[in-house]
Amino acid sequence: MRRARSRRQWSRMAELEKTGEIVEAQVVEANRGGLVVDVGLRGFVPLSQLLSVGNLGTGERAAVPDALRDYVGKRLPLKVIEADPRRDRLILSEKAAAQQQRRRRKEEASSRLVEGQILEGTVASVTTFGLFVDVGAADGLVHRSEITWERGIEPTALHNPGDRVRVLVTGVDRERGRISLSIKRLVEDPWARALRELAVGTDIDATVTRVMPYGAFARLASGVEGLIHVSEIALRRITSPSEVVHPGDLVRVRVVAIDPDRRRLSLSMRQASGNVVYATRTDQDANV
Incomplete structure (x- = not known):
């Protein structure tokens, strides 16, 4: 028995x-x-x-x-x-039981989610390819390309585990149990605003964000970045952009070209009226 x-x-x-x-x-x-x-x-x-x-x-x-x-x-x-x-x-x-329960909750959650939903979530983990965000019953992935519109920064450095974030559901793969999310799509694409506000020949203030051997990148108030080629930085000939500008400098630039398809903006300090680097360094260093 x-x-x-x-x-x-x-x-x-x-x-x-x-x-x-x-x-x-x-x-x-x-x-x-x-x-x-x-x-x-x-x-x-x-x-x-x-x-x-x-x-x-x-x-x-x-x-x-x-x-x-x-x-x-x-x-x-x-x-x-x-x-x-x-x-x-x-x-x-x-552990294996908990993993299986989480997979099931994710499948159940994905069956209820639809594209276009806006959710509150908590950053569960940060990886090189993006953020995993806990939206309640399951985790979704905010790919690194969907974290911010800003360029020239490491997007995964903007958030830490435990941060509260608002996300947009951009895709639900029910067969694979995957949830795709976006943070940046909850704010307007800076290029959409820039195309409304900018025109070739416009003079505008910008902040230098990066200095490279071939020129300097500067961000406009709309949030887009443009390139000031080394040949367009000063009236005199210079061998390196760092002779004139540094990150953080506020400069006056002229919009010389807009390429919306390639999302590229060409700027010129040399052609702008009032060609001055504003006071972020000493007066001697700020002279153009």
């Missing part, structure tokens, strides 16, 4: 391993290596498979730490990752 019940229980564990179904189990014992749980059979959850307990230091290995003792008597959602009746080995994972 007992053997038949044991076979049935092992058969069920093997089926759970195949299907990935999550099972709840009570923690009955804690030791230095992890937790012993009761799922009809005795199973083991190794330390590495627990969500809130990391690897123990050498001093903590001598006794069962309180963090593990606190689990005893609690019920945990677990996933069977190995069921081997011949070796009497049943291994379960709290």
Whole structure:
């Protein structure tokens, strides 16, 4: 009778391993290596498979730490990752169960989301390719190209984990469970404003943002950046833009060319009226 019940229980564990179904189990014992749980059979959850307990230091290995003792008597959602009746080995994972639950929540969330929705979220993590934002039930990705309209800066440096952000849902891939988001599309494209306000021959103030060997980039009040070629910086001949301008300088420029298709703006200090670098350095340094 007992053997038949044991076979049935092992058969069920093997089926759970195949299907990935999550099972709840009570923690009955804690030791230095992890937790012993009761799922009809005795199973083991190794330390590495627990969500809130990391690897123990050498001093903590001598006794069962309180963090593990606190689990005893609690019920945990677990996933069977190995069921081997011949070796009497049943291994379960709290981490794998949590990952699966999160995937399911993401699938459920993506089924409710539609493109064009505006959501409040929290930056969950920052990577080289963008931000993962928790919008409630799941995380969505703000690709680095969708963080800001500004150019010449590292977009992923603008936010940190824990930051609250407003995002626009730009895509929902229900089959792959992916949610695409944008931060920058919630504000007007600076180029749209620039095309309304600027015209070739217009003189306007701009702030130098970067100085390169071939010229200086300057940002207008509309938010767009334009290039002042080295030949268009001063009335006299100069070999390097840094002889005249530095990042942060406020300068008067003339719009000499607008290329909306390539999103390029050509500027000239030399042609602008009142060709002066305003006071951000000493008077001697500011002379053109």
